[in-house]
Amino acid sequence: MPERKFTVKPSLTTRGLSPENQETPLEYLQTDAMNNYQFFRRNHFDYPSLNQANYRLLFGGLIKRPLSLSLQDLSRFPAKTLKVALECAGNKRGHFEPKTYGEQWGKGAISQGYWRGVPLAHILDLTGFSSHAAEVVVKGYDHGVRKGSEKNETYARSLPLEKALHLDTIIAFEYNGQPLSYKHGYPLRLIVPGWYAMASVKWVRQISVIGTSFKGAFQTNDYMYYPSQETDEGAFPVTELNVNSTIQTPLDMEVLDGSRHCIRGIAWTGKGMITRVEISLDNGESWLDADFHPPASSYEWVSWQYVWNPGKSGEYSILSRATDSIGRTQVRKAFWNRKGYGYNAMDHVRVFVY
Amino acid sequence: MPERKFTVKPSLTTRGLSPENQETPLEYLQTDAMNNYQFFRRNHFDYPSLNQANYRLLFGGLIKRPLSLSLQDLSRFPAKTLKVALECAGNKRGHFEPKTYGEQWGKGAISQGYWRGVPLAHILDLTGFSSHAAEVVVKGYDHGVRKGSEKNETYARSLPLEKALHLDTIIAFEYNGQPLSYKHGYPLRLIVPGWYAMASVKWVRQISVIGTSFKGAFQTNDYMYYPSQETDEGAFPVTELNVNSTIQTPLDMEVLDGSRHCIRGIAWTGKGMITRVEISLDNGESWLDADFHPPASSYEWVSWQYVWNPGKSGEYSILSRATDSIGRTQVRKAFWNRKGYGYNAMDHVRVFVY
Known part of the structure; x- marks a missing residue:
């Protein structure tokens, strides 16, 4: 066998x-x-x-x-x-x-x-x-x-x-x-x-x-x-890293049950330190602070999380937005450039809660 | 070492x-x-x-x-x-x-x-x-x-x-x-x-x-x-497979030199046999027959290819379209359904030839 x-x-x-x-x-x-x-x-x-x-x-x-x-x-x-x-x-x-x-x-x-x-x-x-x-x-x-x-x-x-x-x-x-x-x-x-x-x-x-x-x-x-x-x-x-963040869970277009979920991801920047990571659960209408430990060095990313109780079922549009110590913050639409470098728009996933 | x-x-x-x-x-x-x-x-x-x-x-x-x-x-x-x-x-x-x-x-x-x-x-x-x-x-x-x-x-x-x-x-x-x-x-x-x-x-x-x-x-x-x-x-x-095809090479948004390229892929169907695979190099304006060997059984896919000399540089929109022996053929837009099953629109990749 x-x-x-x-x-x-x-x-x-x-x-x-x-x-x-x-x-x-x-x-x-x-x-x-x-x-x-x-x-x-x-x-x-x-x-x-x-x-x-x-x-x-x-x-x-x-x-x-x-x-x-x-x-x-x-x-x-x-x-x-x-x-x-x-x-x-x-x-x-x-x-x-x-x-x-x-x-x-x-x-x-x-x-x-x-x-x-x-x-x-x-x-x-x-x-x-x-x-x-x-x-x-x-x-x-x-x-x-x-x-x-x-x-x-x-x-x-x-x-x-x-x-x-x-x-x-x-x-x-x-x-x-x-x-x-x-x-x-x-x-x-x-x-x-x-x-x-x-x-x-x-x-x-x-x-x-x-x-x-x-x-x-x-x-x-x-x-x-x-x-x-x-x-x-x-x-x-192209030189320094832009301020950026990535949502790891949930995945885009994931179907979730209505229980507590941990929205999790990373954030990083090429200059200074990450000072704030925010989450929006309503497609950018309102923002909530995610938790993270300050990094030991400015060259590594921070891992952040936000504990979410969806409450009611339906579709949710989740955004993440990082800010660094030199005041740079992610915007909704990335700076488009022909060869496609440095993408750093707010991250965005959609989920359906049943 | x-x-x-x-x-x-x-x-x-x-x-x-x-x-x-x-x-x-x-x-x-x-x-x-x-x-x-x-x-x-x-x-x-x-x-x-x-x-x-x-x-x-x-x-x-x-x-x-x-x-x-x-x-x-x-x-x-x-x-x-x-x-x-x-x-x-x-x-x-x-x-x-x-x-x-x-x-x-x-x-x-x-x-x-x-x-x-x-x-x-x-x-x-x-x-x-x-x-x-x-x-x-x-x-x-x-x-x-x-x-x-x-x-x-x-x-x-x-x-x-x-x-x-x-x-x-x-x-x-x-x-x-x-x-x-x-x-x-x-x-x-x-x-x-x-x-x-x-x-x-x-x-x-x-x-x-x-x-x-x-x-x-x-x-x-x-x-x-x-x-x-x-x-x-x-x-x-959802039951039988739809008639379908997939372009394997080139990849979507690939950059190619102007030499001869083999456009390659597979085609399959759930009923009857694949009888024709066509390629369009101009986003569906005109169609060319791809080559393939008839399959030994109707349950396996066929591997098809088309040898392409791009000639002049620029952007190309490449489509593939398969037809089966019961007369089904792929269309441009897939039948949308809420749970996302049975996608079988013509396959589509864009390339840039320099």
Whole structure:
């Protein structure tokens, strides 16, 4: 007789396989660090091949002392551990109206856990850099033909010097106390807390200081907000996370009994801290405060809840709205942009109580 | 160093966990039999516990010779193997406009493979039945509180005598040559080819012949088409599969290069055979025949394809439309019904060619 197995667990939701793009199911978005296999996967290209045995991280450009570090060299620098939520700039793209092209991400292109690494500032302190330095370009091993282009390109992103030198911008080598997995950037991944995750370059190959504004395709073509359908007018770069919240339970269009329910979710922001999460049970007419514990750091999300006794049967339109310490708050309709980045309208689910 | 793993495979898409409802990703909908782990999971209740060692299938009601069969007893009857696609009645519910309550299934609440079992007719031939027999009720081991109700109910469905006695209505004990898995009804599952999968009762406990029309909740409350939002007027039962088709590639809102692409998908029907699958590349203005091999049986889907050279860049609205041998064809807008069953509008994806 076959073994009796009743295990019920959620799976990553596939948005694409070549390259691999799979999102985290809502059940896994928890207060604690998420397991590696629960973490959303977002790739621009196929997984790269890299020579692990001879791996060295190269530093170049406008630095005073060129440097090449083995993993062992890197381990001699002082390291720090940060709990950071990474959110894909396209998270919730599928919610835009009108629709925008690209992976139709739901609410699960976000995950969090503990990243341990060396502040980039420590290494740039050692190399020194020219007074003409303006940006730091971080290049990965992943490459291929970018969608919308004909040529072979390598994934690369730059940071303004100030962000690159922020002591929480780290070159990470561990996730939750283990070496990074290949799928999440082994051996080294840049972690840029507070920015959308396109900045957190995986499989880091080379770091260069430049004196100009970097013009890579993933910075000047993709990961730009284009407010117009027709032209590129008014375009500006995707950088910091918007203030945002997600309702995990109940699910959209769920049927519920009339008993007590816990409305539950997460809220996060790229700057400052989450200071308030509100729930509306009447489609925005009135608002109620949800409960949450203040986060230990501003780079992780808060898990909030609101205990609800529906009372009478019927349809309910439930909204969530987060506010952060710099006064940003979610609005009803997301800022539409042609490539579908940074969706942060109030979350919205409809339920029927019988 | 960690082991190097670049395996990329799709996951089931979670729609709910309690009870477990997960759908098959489009990549797994293939011409061949699908593996057990690729098969969509649709449950009304938590997985049941059942006494495997003393398992017996009971026959009762208006039969002449009451019967109780062990699995070994059942294995002495002549068995047959059928390739059957099972489709949840709620497949594509998430596509209805306006939305309907319930699991928001995408296009993956359908799967197919080889089911082996004993025709129910053989057993009813042995028991005999009264001339007053009208329906055959099949009851599973799964039970619990049904959504929209307060009381504990057991999953049960009836078939009209004619369908119950059809030689392809089988009590299945194997899937793809292996004993059924627990999640898909071990040890015995009724398989009703041509009907939506709510008729294919899992974990079969008892089969009864009755002289009336069965009034179980999964037959008179759920699995009814309610054409009106407000009243139950005009309601009629969900039975046979509608003619239908699904585009697997490209994905909705995908960005494609201008090279040759294979538009690919499946088509199926509950009565007769698929005789034609057409593609429109201009949102329904003109239609082109897709290629497919005639299926070996009318219970499996056909896999179709159309090779497309987009030629010029821009937006394309792609439709698929299947027609069956009894003259049914897909229309542009699905028949809306309050509980969201039987969605079978033409499938529709939009792509951008650069």
